[in-house]
Amino acid sequence: MAELFFDSVWLRPPSRKRTGQPTLDRDQIVRAAMELLDADGPAGLSMRRLGTRLGAGATSLYWHVANKDDLLELAIDEVLGEIYVPEPGDTGWRIALSVMANGMRSAILRHPWVIGLLGTKPTLGPNAMRMGERSVALLTAAGFTGMEVSHVSAMIHAHALGSATTEAAVATATKRAGRTFAEMADELEPILERLSADNPRYDTWRKENVVIAEPEKMWHDSFVFGLERLLDGLEAWLAAGKPA
Amino acid sequence: MAELFFDSVWLRPPSRKRTGQPTLDRDQIVRAAMELLDADGPAGLSMRRLGTRLGAGATSLYWHVANKDDLLELAIDEVLGEIYVPEPGDTGWRIALSVMANGMRSAILRHPWVIGLLGTKPTLGPNAMRMGERSVALLTAAGFTGMEVSHVSAMIHAHALGSATTEAAVATATKRAGRTFAEMADELEPILERLSADNPRYDTWRKENVVIAEPEKMWHDSFVFGLERLLDGLEAWLAAGKPA
């Protein structure tokens, strides 16, 4: 194995053998780590906590996983594995992209801790590759060519990730405070009111559009609106024979 | 001050007085923190390191800043402060949104550590508010109404953040490895080759479109392509009188 320029679980050979009686194993470690992350966010995962949860010593984990970074990389790919990407024949490309985007958004919202990890190193795991394979198939079948394929793929990723990030920020804040969205909004109201002089146009818009009734629906609406406009733009681009 | 449901620097009164000789001060702490973050990422910022850099004891910082979380919140808003959002009269809405999106992308790429922070709590700082104010002005002037305003704003944010995230992931990985993009690509090549059987369609696409020549340009092209398609979609929506 040649010397590697940068480090990643995926670029190392898998652990060599598999014998003996039931002990710790990589998959179960990753699963447990995800449970901790889902429950308490990044701060909820420590090697010691993970160890005791598995009925093992903290340092035993290091036999199966090189370090915490590797473990997180494995967890990221596991999240990507939850995203379904249709095959080209299944539906039209518009619906297919919509399915992929929705799946991505849901997966990120189920595991919001990935957001902070996606910006730190490229995803190279098997599930990431599978997504790449499917995306290429989907988009070439749709009529995109050359670098357009990766551009469009990046657009969808960006929309899903970006939308989920804003939503996750509010969700984690309310969860941490142990309150509902409506309570948070009520709490925030007087503070925004006090700032209204500095932000007059935002303030009037806000007062005409307060919709704290169904926050989940609001986030979803926002996501869908953006996705549809984005797909409209892509459709127009294809229809116009890629003008620019 | 009433009991607060969730915690944020912006919801607390500012420190009360300002006397005496030149000592530590909040702005300079935040600036120094950003320098550490820019240089070495999230891991580069510790209270002790920040203290010594400012020629002070680590715990002195706690007089000016409640805790590390607060400090990060202040830093986030400082990043948002670097983003220029045009006033409605300045140009057409399409160009204005383009300026905002580009500014946002650049700011995030200058300070990629924000990516991991944006998903953790809502941004409430003065610069965030200023962006909100300007965005609303811009979009209402463009003809968007009601919740469309926030939807469109969210779209732009999502695109800038999402694009920057992917780019930052590769950038930090190459930086950490101390190599160039081209070297990383060469390194990765044989590994991708080995996986080609599992991802045939991705592989053929990849081989027909290898463009490692100017990575910076590639990222920017990708960002611009997506932004233009997205603005096309919005323009069509406005032109069609908001069909759905």
Place this chain on the structure above:
DNA sequence: CGAATCACTCGAACAGCGTACGAGGGAAGC
């Protein structure tokens, strides 16, 4: 069948982290 090998577990220890606390200094106001 005994010995050697190998996969695996784990306690102890180290350096570093965020931060609570309380003692202290030194200018400002009475």
Place this chain on the structure above:
DNA sequence: GCTTCCCTCGTACGCTGTTCGAGTGATTCG
């Protein structure tokens, strides 16, 4: 001159990721 208040900081606590080396028990080999 004394009190008050802003501000600094050394110490200490409990936590973190990770290294190291000793230990265990099943498998394999001679």
